[in-house]
Amino acid sequence: MLLQRQFLRFVAAGATSVVANFLSRLAFSRWMDYPYAVALAYTIGMAVAFALMRRFVFDAAGRAMGPQLLRFSAVNAWGFVQTIAVSLALARWALPALGVVRYAEEIGHFASLSLLTLTSYALHRIATFR
Numbered sequence: 001m002l003l004q005r006q007f008l009r010f011v012a013a014g015a016t017s018v019v020a021n022f023l024s025r026l027a028f029s030r031w032m033d034y035p036y037a038v039a040l041a042y043t044i045g046m047a048v049a050f051a052l053m054r055r056f057v058f059d060a061a062g063r064a065m066g067p068q069l070l071r072f073s074a075v076n077a078w079g080f081v082q083t084i085a086v087s088l089a090l091a092r093w094a095l096p097a098l099g100v101v102r103y104a105e106e107i108g109h110f111a112s113l114s115l116l117t118l119t120s121y122a123l124h125r126i127a128t129f130r
Contacts (some may be wrong), residue, residue, distance in 0.1 A: 006057060007121060008036075013052035014117040021045025021113060026106075034105055038087055039080070046076050058129030071128040078123070079116050086112035 002116050025041035032040070050072050089099055090108030101108065 006125075009057045010053065010121050010124075011117065013049060013057050014050060014120070017045040017049035018110075018113045018117070020048045022110060023075065025109060029105075034091070035088065038109060042076075042083055044078050046072075049076075053124060054129065058124070059098060060129040063129075069130060072124070075120060075123040079120050082119065083109075083112045083116055086115060112118055 021041045021044055024044040025037050028040050029070060030039035031037075033124060050069065053072075054065070085110040087105075087108045090111055092104045092108075095101070
């Protein structure tokens with residue numbers, strides 16, 4: 001039961017960071033190419049996620065922030081690679097091959113962030129906020 005509540009808080013914090021990530025990517029896309037906008041937006045989402053997860057999900061605010069931030073960054077470095085790879089694969093190849101061209105970048109980016117929620121929960125629970 002405790003694990004389920006923690007996962008629901010993680011999903012809520014993750015959803016908030018996904019919204020920050022997604023909306024900032026839309027704004028950044030006005031001034032830069034898609035891969036760069038995804039990368040910059042990822043840092044926005046990561047900052048939001050760290051703050052929310054440290055405080056509300058894993059109750060780790062009383063522990064040293066430096067090591068947590070380092071581990072969080074390592075997990076998110078993997079997440080960044082995953083996000084770029086899935087976003088580009090979907091937006092540039094998979095979705096167009098299925099006939100989805102309109103909003104392919106938005107769908108690809110959102111799908112990659114959704115997948116990231118699952119993989120990062122496991123890694124943060126095991127490694128980051130222990």
